[in-house]
Amino acid sequence: MLEIKNLSIHYIGKNYRVKAVENVSFNLTSGELLGIVGESGSGKTTLIRSIMGVNPQSAKIVSGEIFYKNSKILDFKDDSIKGDYKWKEIAFIPQSAMNSLDPVYRIIDQMREILIVRGDYNKKTADKRSEELFSLVGIEKNRLRDFPHQFSGGMKQRVAIAMALALDPKILIADEPVTALDVIVQRQILDLFNELRNRLDLSIILVTHDVSVVAYLCHKVAVMYDGEIVETGPVKDILEKPYHPYTIGLNNAFPDLHSTNDFLEPISDSLFHELDDLKNTFNSLSLNNEKLVKSDKFVSLKNKFTKLNTQNEKNN
Amino acid sequence: MSTILEFKNVSKHYDVSRNISEIFSGKQPKVRAVDNVTFKVKHGESVGIVGESGCGKTTLAKLILNLLNPTSGEIFFENKNVSNLNKIEEVHEFKKKLQFVFQNPYDALNPRFTIKDILLEPLKSLKFDPSKYEELINNVMNLVKLKNKDEYLSKYPHELSGGQLQRIVLARALIISPKFVVADEPVSMLDVSVRAGILNAFNEAKKTMNFTAIYISHDLALVKYVCERTIVMYLGSIVEDGPTKDVITNPLHPYTKALVKAVPVPHVDQSHEPLPIIGNIPDATKFYEGCKFSDRCPNPTHDCKSGNIKMGLIEARPNHWVDRCCVNCN
Numbered sequence: 001m002l003e004i005k006n007l008s009i010h011y012i013g014k015n016y017r018v019k020a021v022e023n024v025s026f027n028l029t030s031g032e033l034l035g036i037v038g039e040s041g042s043g044k045t046t047l048i049r050s051i052m053g054v055n056p057q058s059a060k061i062v063s064g065e066i067f068y069k070n071s072k073i074l075d076f077k078d079d080s081i082k083g084d085y086k087w088k089e090i091a092f093i094p095q096s097a098m099n100s101l102d103p104v105y106r107i108i109d110q111m112r113e114i115l116i117v118r119g120d121y122n123k124k125t126a127d128k129r130s131e132e133l134f135s136l137v138g139i140e141k142n143r144l145r146d147f148p149h150q151f152s153g154g155m156k157q158r159v160a161i162a163m164a165l166a167l168d169p170k171i172l173i174a175d176e177p178v179t180a181l182d183v184i185v186q187r188q189i190l191d192l193f194n195e196l197r198n199r200l201d202l203s204i205i206l207v208t209h210d211v212s213v214v215a216y217l218c219h220k221v222a223v224m225y226d227g228e229i230v231e232t233g234p235v236k237d238i239l240e241k242p243y244h245p246y247t248i249g250l251n252n253a254f255p256d257l258h259s260t261n262d263f264l265e266p267i268s269d270s271l272f273h274e275l276d277d278l279k280n281t282f283n284s285l286s287l288n289n290e291k292l293v294k295s296d297k298f299v300s301l302k303n304k305f306t307k308l309n310t311q312n313e314k315n316n
Numbered sequence: 317m318s319t320i321l322e323f324k325n326v327s328k329h330y331d332v333s334r335n336i337s338e339i340f341s342g343k344q345p346k347v348r349a350v351d352n353v354t355f356k357v358k359h360g361e362s363v364g365i366v367g368e369s370g371c372g373k374t375t376l377a378k379l380i381l382n383l384l385n386p387t388s389g390e391i392f393f394e395n396k397n398v399s400n401l402n403k404i405e406e407v408h409e410f411k412k413k414l415q416f417v418f419q420n421p422y423d424a425l426n427p428r429f430t431i432k433d434i435l436l437e438p439l440k441s442l443k444f445d446p447s448k449y450e451e452l453i454n455n456v457m458n459l460v461k462l463k464n465k466d467e468y469l470s471k472y473p474h475e476l477s478g479g480q481l482q483r484i485v486l487a488r489a490l491i492i493s494p495k496f497v498v499a500d501e502p503v504s505m506l507d508v509s510v511r512a513g514i515l516n517a518f519n520e521a522k523k524t525m526n527f528t529a530i531y532i533s534h535d536l537a538l539v540k541y542v543c544e545r546t547i548v549m550y551l552g553s554i555v556e557d558g559p560t561k562d563v564i565t566n567p568l569h570p571y572t573k574a575l576v577k578a579v580p581v582p583h584v585d586q587s588h589e590p591l592p593i594i595g596n597i598p599d600a601t602k603f604y605e606g607c608k609f610s611d612r613c614p615n616p617t618h619d620c621k622s623g624n625i626k627m628g629l630i631e632a633r634p635n636h637w638v639d640r641c642c643v644n645c646n
Contacts, residue, residue, distance in 0.1 A: 039507040039508065039509045040478075040507050152369075152370075152596065152597060153369065154596070155596070182368040182369050182534050183368075183534055183535060183536070183575060183578040183579050183580075184368055184574055184575065184578045184591065184593065185368070186578065186580075187577075187578040187580070187591060188591075190580075191588075191590075194588075209507060209508050210508065210580070211508070211582045212579075212580035212581050212582045213580050215580065215581065215582050215583055215584055215586065216580040216581075216586060216588075235584055236584040239582060239583065239584055240584070249509070250508065250509065251582060252512075253508055253509055253511065253512045254508065254582050255511075255512075255535075255537040255538055255540070255541050256537065256581055256582060256583075257536055257537040257540060257564060257576065257579045257581055258564075258581060
């Protein structure tokens, strides 16, 4: 469905250059649920925004290509996005979607705007489509004439999902869709994603910092650290046999409701420093990532953190 | 252990009017943010308060801190009624014992103050001996694990990361050695990788300083990590109260069951069963004759809505209290 090849995005200012995304590649197959995890500043949002072409001006795509159904929709050379695929093929739910609804317009007017401007609906059919969408995400249709402030957080998230689905996209990209929500509402939204995927045959990319959300919902996961995808694979493998020390650290830092372990291991600064050092050494030797992973130093670092992991398990 | 904090039938109602006729007709709708809440906290205990947004957790915290006056009922702190403190001396005396850790570290610190000014503020306003300032700052910076403290003290909040800021917020609360600390979702704004560090610092500080703590959160997994006792709130009332382990492994109230089930865990083979709860959070102004949970109860076995049943908590297991009505429903 969607293929991203060697994508690098840098923020370029007058006297600085931030490498937000470095050499990232992944594909999304039809009907797949892909989770991207990583902490703030790891480049998750920049990565997926580039697919929608909504990055700020200072973000420059310096290399890479994006393909959708085998047709190239983005080439770094001209830096602009080709084709009329936005919202119709790939839809995007921005971060804190609840705050991205316009507070002075009724929901129905905001729905009409998408349907009429982007799609080829008229006012009458747009209203009918809005009602359909509302029943799809589980909101009563008589609430279409309400203002955003009349909805609760979970309902606003549902409205945002309904809007994203307005023009029947095939891929849905959600940026931190459940971060600000309560656990019960969070669960309802996650179940909604799953249901929509089954019913509408969607492919979904879910960006989050919560490993357990990914574990609940996704098939495949990509772990991002410092602008790179450091580990990717089926969720089960990544959670049970993490390879990269950062993933191990991330797994340990998570509170688990049902484990009897009473100690959380914060990701230590020393791990970050060691990772950075390691990366710098290898960058200066101009080795690629694959060799880095196989190197002795890396393996010893990995063993160190696996040991820590097993120690924790013994304590259980 | 003696009781440090006691709530006796405390209620806090907010008046909300949608239009002027509601005000004049006297039918002003009320949000019952905290409704007839009774509980005790013992010295040295750490209590977690869980519930969804709008269930009155934060109002409860504000009542404890004397930032709000209750509509009815009494609050006792160290056997002294503190529900209506007026004299400034009394307020100061009270605030020397009680401190608050805020949810959002980015908003809680004055952007124009250096970290040192921020830490000195409680000492100055509560009139601590200036000769001790240096020592107190040293101690507290060690406690929250900010090494190289000189590096931080001259900085401004915008120069620090979220995790460091939350440590400063924690340090500001702990610098006066309070007896009682209320933390309102202290890690919900932070990244996962720094959460564990903050929670560890909080736990360690609690051990060294031996304060009583109330920890407010909607995430049971975090409460489990910090607190030995958990109170579950629903629409302004306490529905379950017991030892954290017992509440998580053996929840009695259907709402707690839903909460426990809804927390996602970092394992692949987790259940995707529907939650034992129906509908959404009801309108906060709704008045219930009977059981407040009746709208969302999956299998009410008797007529909870009528209001002719006895309400309140009963002790279902040792130290584990649960709502009298709902425990019968399943």
